[in-house]
Amino acid sequence: MVTVTLWGSLRDAAEGETEVTVEARNFKELLDALSARYPGLTPQIERGVSLALDGRIYREAWFTEIGPESEVVLMPYMKGG
Amino acid sequence: MNKITREKGQFKVVGTRVKRPDGIDKVTGRAQYGADLVVPGMLTGAILRSPHAHATINSIDTSEALALPGVKAVVTRADFAALDDDEMIDIADNCLARDKVLYHGHAVAGVAAKDAQTARKALKLIKVDYTPLPHVTDVDAAMKPGAPVVQSGRQEENVQPEHSENVTGYCEFGHGDVEAGFAKADHIIERDFKTAAAHQGYIEPHACLASMTNDGKADLWCCTQGQFNVRSLCSAILDMEASQLRVTASEIGGGFGGKTTVFIEPVALALSRKSGRPVKIVMTRDEVFRATGPTVSSSSTVKIGMTKDGRITAAHAKFRYQGGAFPCATYSFGAQAAFAAYDLEAVKSEGWNALTNRPKEAAYRAPGAPMAIYAVESVVDELTQHFGLDPLEVRLKNAARENTKAAYGPTFDQIGLVATLEAAQKHPHYSAPLGENQGRGVSCGFWFNFGGNTCVTMNLNDDGTVGITEGNPDIGGSRASISMMAAEELGIPYSDVRTIIADTSSLGHNDVTDGSRVTFAVGLATIEAARDAIRKMCGRVAKIWGIDEDAVIWEDGYAKPSGPNAGDFEPMSIKEIAAISSNTGGPIAGHYEVNADGAGVSFGVHLADVEVDPETGYTQVIRYTVFQDAGKAVHPDYVEGQMQGGAVQGIGWALNEEYIYGEDGVLQNAGFLDYRVPVASDLPEIDTVILEIPNPGHPYGVRGVGETSIVPPLAALSNAVSRAAGVRLHELPMSPPKILKAITDRG
Numbered sequence: 001m002v003t004v005t006l007w008g009s010l011r012d013a014a015e016g017e018t019e020v021t022v023e024a025r026n027f028k029e030l031l032d033a034l035s036a037r038y039p040g041l042t043p044q045i046e047r048g049v050s051l052a053l054d055g056r057i058y059r060e061a062w063f064t065e066i067g068p069e070s071e072v073v074l075m076p077y078m079k080g081g
Numbered sequence: 082m083n084k085i086t087r088e089k090g091q092f093k094v095v096g097t098r099v100k101r102p103d104g105i106d107k108v109t110g111r112a113q114y115g116a117d118l119v120v121p122g123m124l125t126g127a128i129l130r131s132p133h134a135h136a137t138i139n140s141i142d143t144s145e146a147l148a149l150p151g152v153k154a155v156v157t158r159a160d161f162a163a164l165d166d167d168e169m170i171d172i173a174d175n176c177l178a179r180d181k182v183l184y185h186g187h188a189v190a191g192v193a194a195k196d197a198q199t200a201r202k203a204l205k206l207i208k209v210d211y212t213p214l215p216h217v218t219d220v221d222a223a224m225k226p227g228a229p230v231v232q233s234g235r236q237e238e239n240v241q242p243e244h245s246e247n248v249t250g251y252c253e254f255g256h257g258d259v260e261a262g263f264a265k266a267d268h269i270i271e272r273d274f275k276t277a278a279a280h281q282g283y284i285e286p287h288a289c290l291a292s293m294t295n296d297g298k299a300d301l302w303c304c305t306q307g308q309f310n311v312r313s314l315c316s317a318i319l320d321m322e323a324s325q326l327r328v329t330a331s332e333i334g335g336g337f338g339g340k341t342t343v344f345i346e347p348v349a350l351a352l353s354r355k356s357g358r359p360v361k362i363v364m365t366r367d368e369v370f371r372a373t374g375p376t377v378s379s380s381s382t383v384k385i386g387m388t389k390d391g392r393i394t395a396a397h398a399k400f401r402y403q404g405g406a407f408p409c410a411t412y413s414f415g416a417q418a419a420f421a422a423y424d425l426e427a428v429k430s431e432g433w434n435a436l437t438n439r440p441k442e443a444a445y446r447a448p449g450a451p452m453a454i455y456a457v458e459s460v461v462d463e464l465t466q467h468f469g470l471d472p473l474e475v476r477l478k479n480a481a482r483e484n485t486k487a488a489y490g491p492t493f494d495q496i497g498l499v500a501t502l503e504a505a506q507k508h509p510h511y512s513a514p515l516g517e518n519q520g521r522g523v524s525c526g527f528w529f530n531f532g533g534n535t536c537v538t539m540n541l542n543d544d545g546t547v548g549i550t551e552g553n554p555d556i557g558g559s560r561a562s563i564s565m566m567a568a569e570e571l572g573i574p575y576s577d578v579r580t581i582i583a584d585t586s587s588l589g590h591n592d593v594t595d596g597s598r599v600t601f602a603v604g605l606a607t608i609e610a611a612r613d614a615i616r617k618m619c620g621r622v623a624k625i626w627g628i629d630e631d632a633v634i635w636e637d638g639y640a641k642p643s644g645p646n647a648g649d650f651e652p653m654s655i656k657e658i659a660a661i662s663s664n665t666g667g668p669i670a671g672h673y674e675v676n677a678d679g680a681g682v683s684f685g686v687h688l689a690d691v692e693v694d695p696e697t698g699y700t701q702v703i704r705y706t707v708f709q710d711a712g713k714a715v716h717p718d719y720v721e722g723q724m725q726g727g728a729v730q731g732i733g734w735a736l737n738e739e740y741i742y743g744e745d746g747v748l749q750n751a752g753f754l755d756y757r758v759p760v761a762s763d764l765p766e767i768d769t770v771i772l773e774i775p776n777p778g779h780p781y782g783v784r785g786v787g788e789t790s791i792v793p794p795l796a797a798l799s800n801a802v803s804r805a806a807g808v809r810l811h812e813l814p815m816s817p818p819k820i821l822k823a824i825t826d827r828g
Contacts, residue, residue: 005490007252007253007254007489007490008252008253008254008255008429009239009251009252009253009431010239011253012239013238013239040238043237043238044237047237050531052490052491054491054492054494055491055492055493055494056491056494056678056679056680056778057491057529057530057531057678057680058678059531059533059676060534060676061676061678064678071491071492073489073490073491074490075417075489075490075491076252076410076413076414076417077410078414078529078531078596079341079410079414079444079448079595079596080338080444080447080448080528080529080530080531080595080596080597080598080788081281081337081338081339081341081444081445081446081447081448081595081596081787081788
């Protein structure tokens with residue numbers, strides 16, 4: 001099981017929680033599990049999200065492995081200049 | 082995971098100041114920029130733009146323009162493909178308006194003619210029937226119920242119902258009990274701020290040359306920060322197979338985020354498809370200002386509580402951004418970055434985006450962060466003034482460190498903020514005396530940095546020299562830094578390596594040159610491509626020596642036996658291996674492709690001294706020092722250049738630069754005379770101090786450096802001006818009339 005921190009404005013889509021626990025071994029499984037359990041998160045996930053795994057930001061990397069002790073934070077999809 | 086394989090003291094090429102490979106071409110005028118390519122039979126393209134800030138397009142009649150001798154094609158939005166993705170539709174609608182024009186200068190139609198004079202004449206013959214609509218250009222006005230609606234139906238699901246339909250997005254970040262935190266404070270300050278939209282101000286206007294043949298193959302030459310992105314966008318908009326569109330990036334005269342999308346490229350391709358001739362479009366400076374992306378303008382409210390000994394107890398910020406007539410996510414980057422420099426128990430950061438009748442925002446160095454951090458650092462500074470505390474001591478007391486839970490969620494690993502603050506504190510600049518009407522300002526800055534999709538090929542030439550093929554335009558010196566990392570890994574001289582930028586048909590996909598990603602991600606891929614080639618070279622030598630591959634090692638450009646047990650063989654140089662490669666198995670190349678992760682975040686601290694003339698309100702920057710964590714600085718000249726360039730752009734944003742709109746919604750200062758960027762004579766030498774806190778996510782410890790430096794100047798200048806003039810402004814730019822008014826109002 002992986003504990004995921006959501007940003008605050010996703011709270012309403014996740015039954016009022018900003019920390020949720022789902023079964024996932026990698027980024028793709030995590031997003032699929034979040035969408036399945038909290039359909040209200042699907043529009044944001046489809047618009048794009050980044051994942052901070054133990055403090056490092058990942059974009060799109062579906063098969064990045066997530067350990068059970070990893071710190072996982074969902075973030076908006078990052079762009080730069 | 083710590084990926085570092087080479088550390089301080091082990092570098093031979095990395096960290097030196099080698100000659101830049103593009104220097105001679107650029108100073109002699111030989112470098113080929115976007116407008117420099119000329120081909121036989123080429124037509125000149127021009128764009129018809131909206132005279133209204135907001136209007137419905139009832140009809141477009143192109144018949145008279147098409148009948149003009151010398152006109153070969155006219156295109157409108159109807160010549161683009163039907164699209165179903167909102168982001169793609171927005172990009173296409175920005176290139177040529179669909180049902181409405183959304184800002185003054187919005188493109189409506191394109192013309193290709195035998196020369197520029199004919200093209201301009203044809204534009205006047207296109208008849209567009211408009212119905213003008215009410216417009217809005219200010220972010221606060223756009224958010225209010227009853228404001229003119231720029232686009233309907235664009236709100237995301239979590240926007241509060243009390244806002245107008247222009248508000249497209251809302252976000253919230255933070256942790257802890259903010260109200261409980263404020264209750265612990267000895268003093269709380271809450272302030273409202275505004276920042277103006279600023280343009281990236283690149284010297285080279287957008288330019289492209291498109292050539293499509295009757296069988297649907299096309300070539301596009303353009304100045305861009307990402308040729309692969311241009312291919313993706315244009316092939317979708319033109320309904321082409323990506324394989325049939327080859328995009329080549331020209332040299333680039335500045336981008337800073339503003340060349341990460343398309344404006345004229347799909348129009349040029351559509352005109353070429355219709356006319357059967359190559360079509361070149363070059364924007365005027367006026368068009369660049371009116372119709373390409375400045376950054377967002379902002380309105381914000383920041384509230385911070387502090388104890389009398391300088392500990393921040395709670396912070397709450399609200400950021401309202403407008404990014405023009407199309408939705409954008411920049412507000413969320415600002416809300417996330419705002420408090421990144423601080424270790425806070427209770428913090429809340431909210432952001433909203435609103436549509437206005439302005440051009441579509443484009444990224445600008447650390448998009449969204451400068452204006453958010455300006456507001457936060459201004460309030461922190463005012464609190465230090467209230468308590469009579471040292472600004473750097475307060476920032477050190479509250480600084481984010483390793484294991485700090487960032488306000489935007491993750492826990493930091495190895496970061497360099499404390500090192501930059503301590504370096505600033507010890508620097509002679511911080512203790513230098515100030516004169517009358519002079520003041521010193523401090524600000525922290527932050528940017529996330531990221532990696533992304535990257536593909537690199539290394540080819541060993543038959544004389545033992547090396548060619549690197551990478552896919553990101555060289556904006557800030559990447560050809561030099563990539564060659565240096567290849568030379569370092571291979572153990573050969575820098576002069577033996579040449580790096581070129583591939584077109585889209587010559588290499589796998591590479592993400593745009595943005596997010597301070599190139600030296601990090603392309604460098605990482607180059608090192609891995611070199612390692613791939615080294616494995617192959619060691620394999621060839623093992624065959625020659627008749628030993629196992631793992632009994633051959635690579636050191637300083639030579640294949641060597643791994644130890645006495647491997648056998649007694651004379652080391653073979655890369656040149657010797659290359660010379661006989663056809664005998665040992667054919668050409669030798671290394672390759673690596675990756676969606677790079679592990680880009681470390683970046684912090685910077687700026688010190689600014691200014692002198693304010695109390696009679697005119699004019700601000701002169703008299704001393705400026707940038708402190709920034711670069712991870713390992715691959716080519717220190719370029720790193721310093723990035724630090725200086727960001728500082729100068731931030732100084733311009735703080736003191737002069739702004740998009741000024743009239744009541745009619747028309748931009749009033751679309752040129753460098755009235756939109757004044759700082760020039761060399763306005764500035765002191767920008768001093769730089771590079772801190773090298775290795776990034777564990779890169780083999781050499783490299784971090785991105787391109788964006789962080791534009792973040793601190795806004796607040797550093799504002800804090801300096803407030804101390805010099807004795808009045809604090811809450812709006813940028815701090816142009817002389819505003820400062821003079823503040824001084825006069827104070828009495």
